[in-house]
Amino acid sequence: MRTDTGQIVHLADYRPTDFVLERVDLTFELDPAATRIETRLIFHRRDGVDFGQALVLDGDELTLAELRLDQNELPAGQFDVTPESLTIRGLPESVPFEVTIITIINPEANTQLMGLYRTNGVYCTQCEAEGFRRITYFPDRPDVLAPYTITIIADKAANPVLLSNGNFLGGGNYDEGRHFAAWFDPFPKPSYLFALVAGDLGVVEDTFTTMSEREVTLKIYVEHGKEARAAYAMDALKRSMKWDEERFGREYDLDIFMIVAVSDFNMGAMENKGLNVFNDKYVLADPETATDQDYANIEAIIAHEYFHNWTGNRITCRDWFQLCLKEGLTVYRDHEFSADMRSRAVKRIAEVRHLKAEQFPEDAGPLAHPVRPTSYREINNFYTTTVYEKGSEVTRMIATLLGRDTFKAGMDLYFERHDGEAATVEDFVACFAEVSGRDLTQFSRWYHQAGTPMVTASGAYDAASQSFTLSLEQMVPATPGQSVKEPMHIPLSFALILDNGSIAEPASVSGGEVSGDVLHLTERKQDFTFTGIAARPVLSLNRSFSAPINLDFKQAPADLAHIARHDSDLFARWQALTDLALPNLIQAARDAREGRAISCDDALVTALLEAAADETLEPAFRAQALALPSESDIARELGGNNDPDAIHAGRQGIIALIAKAGSSVFETLFATMARNGAFTPDAAGAGRRALRNSALSYLAYAEGGAQRAADAFASSDNMTDMTQALTVLAHRFPDDALTHEALDTFLQRFSDNALVLDKWFTIQATIPGDAALARIKALMDHPQFVGTNPNRVRSLIGSFAFSNPTGFNRADGEGYRFLAQQILAIDPRNPQLAARILTSMRSWRSLESLRADLARSALVEIQRSPKLSADVGDIVERMLKG
Numbered sequence: 001m002r003t004d005t006g007q008i009v010h011l012a013d014y015r016p017t018d019f020v021l022e023r024v025d026l027t028f029e030l031d032p033a034a035t036r037i038e039t040r041l042i043f044h045r046r047d048g049v050d051f052g053q054a055l056v057l058d059g060d061e062l063t064l065a066e067l068r069l070d071q072n073e074l075p076a077g078q079f080d081v082t083p084e085s086l087t088i089r090g091l092p093e094s095v096p097f098e099v100t101i102i103t104i105i106n107p108e109a110n111t112q113l114m115g116l117y118r119t120n121g122v123y124c125t126q127c128e129a130e131g132f133r134r135i136t137y138f139p140d141r142p143d144v145l146a147p148y149t150i151t152i153i154a155d156k157a158a159n160p161v162l163l164s165n166g167n168f169l170g171g172g173n174y175d176e177g178r179h180f181a182a183w184f185d186p187f188p189k190p191s192y193l194f195a196l197v198a199g200d201l202g203v204v205e206d207t208f209t210t211m212s213e214r215e216v217t218l219k220i221y222v223e224h225g226k227e228a229r230a231a232y233a234m235d236a237l238k239r240s241m242k243w244d245e246e247r248f249g250r251e252y253d254l255d256i257f258m259i260v261a262v263s264d265f266n267m268g269a270m271e272n273k274g275l276n277v278f279n280d281k282y283v284l285a286d287p288e289t290a291t292d293q294d295y296a297n298i299e300a301i302i303a304h305e306y307f308h309n310w311t312g313n314r315i316t317c318r319d320w321f322q323l324c325l326k327e328g329l330t331v332y333r334d335h336e337f338s339a340d341m342r343s344r345a346v347k348r349i350a351e352v353r354h355l356k357a358e359q360f361p362e363d364a365g366p367l368a369h370p371v372r373p374t375s376y377r378e379i380n381n382f383y384t385t386t387v388y389e390k391g392s393e394v395t396r397m398i399a400t401l402l403g404r405d406t407f408k409a410g411m412d413l414y415f416e417r418h419d420g421e422a423a424t425v426e427d428f429v430a431c432f433a434e435v436s437g438r439d440l441t442q443f444s445r446w447y448h449q450a451g452t453p454m455v456t457a458s459g460a461y462d463a464a465s466q467s468f469t470l471s472l473e474q475m476v477p478a479t480p481g482q483s484v485k486e487p488m489h490i491p492l493s494f495a496l497i498l499d500n501g502s503i504a505e506p507a508s509v510s511g512g513e514v515s516g517d518v519l520h521l522t523e524r525k526q527d528f529t530f531t532g533i534a535a536r537p538v539l540s541l542n543r544s545f546s547a548p549i550n551l552d553f554k555q556a557p558a559d560l561a562h563i564a565r566h567d568s569d570l571f572a573r574w575q576a577l578t579d580l581a582l583p584n585l586i587q588a589a590r591d592a593r594e595g596r597a598i599s600c601d602d603a604l605v606t607a608l609l610e611a612a613a614d615e616t617l618e619p620a621f622r623a624q625a626l627a628l629p630s631e632s633d634i635a636r637e638l639g640g641n642n643d644p645d646a647i648h649a650g651r652q653g654i655i656a657l658i659a660k661a662g663s664s665v666f667e668t669l670f671a672t673m674a675r676n677g678a679f680t681p682d683a684a685g686a687g688r689r690a691l692r693n694s695a696l697s698y699l700a701y702a703e704g705g706a707q708r709a710a711d712a713f714a715s716s717d718n719m720t721d722m723t724q725a726l727t728v729l730a731h732r733f734p735d736d737a738l739t740h741e742a743l744d745t746f747l748q749r750f751s752d753n754a755l756v757l758d759k760w761f762t763i764q765a766t767i768p769g770d771a772a773l774a775r776i777k778a779l780m781d782h783p784q785f786v787g788t789n790p791n792r793v794r795s796l797i798g799s800f801a802f803s804n805p806t807g808f809n810r811a812d813g814e815g816y817r818f819l820a821q822q823i824l825a826i827d828p829r830n831p832q833l834a835a836r837i838l839t840s841m842r843s844w845r846s847l848e849s850l851r852a853d854l855a856r857s858a859l860v861e862i863q864r865s866p867k868l869s870a871d872v873g874d875i876v877e878r879m880l881k882g
């Protein structure tokens, strides 16, 4: 394990390298325990750099076997080497020179899954962010770009497939049953985009003809026997390639594009040039084994990694502080793709739910950081929802401010100006400022100021002057290291909805800039006055979630119901339903805590059931309308002193009331939303299943609920219906014999399918209540629990910590202690996985004081461990600070 040096990297210290890397030549002789890598690097000194300057290369747990400078062995005095660095002195003054390095590494022993490792007999790499330095000594930073030539030599029987980045140069047989393959990637790239895969894999092949009529070979490699399950991924890839041409004018550039699915992977997928490596969870799908959510994820992640070819690979990041330049932008691109493939409104609702569930808590807690941070201790810990999802929201706001065409022009300029470069956030923003003529200085604060802005709104109608005044005030909360904040430029989409549901067209607006249906809040306090409004309108604000803010706007239930019924923006209708529900859920949590009976406003019940039954609305939307804010949504709204048991009990009480009032609606939906044809994984089919399963979840509150869920489970013919029914059964009736029976059936049926078994573990890990911990512990002893497989660890321990609020936050603190022990057990093997799961405690400070104290003790226990990785050390330190 890497030793924790505790060193902090600062953006302000950025300097270009002293030496320019011209070419990289790598030869791998693969062996499970002793892979030999010969690295040849051609450098020249950058203009203006002192002649005496030494070349310093990065390493991580490396052993140097040989070192040559221009083919000559170096005398001991001319270099220094440690596992972490290689320093070479006495370099030629004005001509390019060649450094040859030989390292020997052990892929089999690489449990961190960074660098070159083995998974199920397959060699594979993960180099982002700093994994390449675990393969060879190298200037391992994203602003060092070069073309790579790769030769792979390996045993032919065990590794018939030998892959790397770029185009295939050739291959052939070698001595002793070995063979080789050579690849050349002409596009200069940083080392984090390097990839190598070797092993015995099955393949699915197809082609794509680009807009300039070039034929590109497409290959998806999977374990033998799983080829048929890659068909949907291939389809998603071709749709992504087409979409990027049509929407952004981006054409693919190599002769071949490959995807490899592996079963041990720390994250979702990786955009290595021409050779994407994927967690097999985001490649493999068929109706029998994949849920609709799996299909949607595959589509989105295939697209995301493919889109990186331009936003990330052709234009990369100058340094890791610029991570959002490729990640936020690429998430925005994949969101837009999915919105075009599916229902835009439903997609937006899902995005906002995710943003609020994951990014808002991060931004409100001890791990808050700006979209473009200025310092880090462990870069792996900055692949966050703030960089990704808030980064995407910031890009979306640029598109909102500029309008679609000008935004496109800015993207075109960015691609043209920075192709082949390592760029910065400033470079990106400058392109949009230039094409629009807009000053984006204030807007750029979105990159630099952490924390979710709070906007307080109030509206007043004056009948005499037929005017409506909207008073806005913004506040950005203090976050770690940033106590004082400046006002932001916040684009707020709005509508003034009249009694008959139509949208008022104001005669004039004063008080600030308004473009189309977007008003620009730029001051701390700002009043906008709209004239020519004949009658009191209902204001719908932040439609489509045009800005990632918290909105404090006390609207009467009748006004919210009016929006929920009439807004032409479906997202706003959903938001209004949520806003109607939240006060009820909060009150219910208080009532549950105090032991009072739980009640619910009629306005909420009526509005929900009306939306659910409205056949003019698409089923997927109606399902979203029925999905009440989650327990963590309620906790976030409460903001502090949270009691997860009370929140859970209150929410359950409200659901029971809605279930009772709406039983006939739910019966009808359950019957009418049944499928009447062949299964299709598309958005329309998924929407019907979502609505039917939502109805089932309410029906389970009625008499005979367990039997009903068990019947739905037994009659299901696809993984979505099956897991939904099993979840309802297990979560509502954990001790019922029907539940045990169904869980057993599921286990027997899918015992040889790891991805489906992950679902079996997750469903049980998220059963609410105090008994959860004992259940988790028992499941850890299950023969199918594989502690070295990240998907399996996340499905059990991750799901427990992130998605089981009552089980994890047991009042006696045993959930936290358990997590601490698990983190300490995972950390020596896989620090990235440990650190990621530990972030589940990011909101510990908003718990009620007894739980908060126990959570703190567990964190302190982790911190006291003598041998923490940099990854876990950094998270735990930031979580405890202040």
Ligand code: B3K
Pocket: 128, 129, 267, 269, 270, 271, 304, 305, 308, 327, 380, 383
């Ligand atoms: N760029 C990778 C993430 C790498 C994470 C390294 N710790 C996947 C993606 O965002 O597309």
Ligand code: ZN
Pocket: 304, 308, 326, 327, 330
């Ligand atoms: Zn990405």
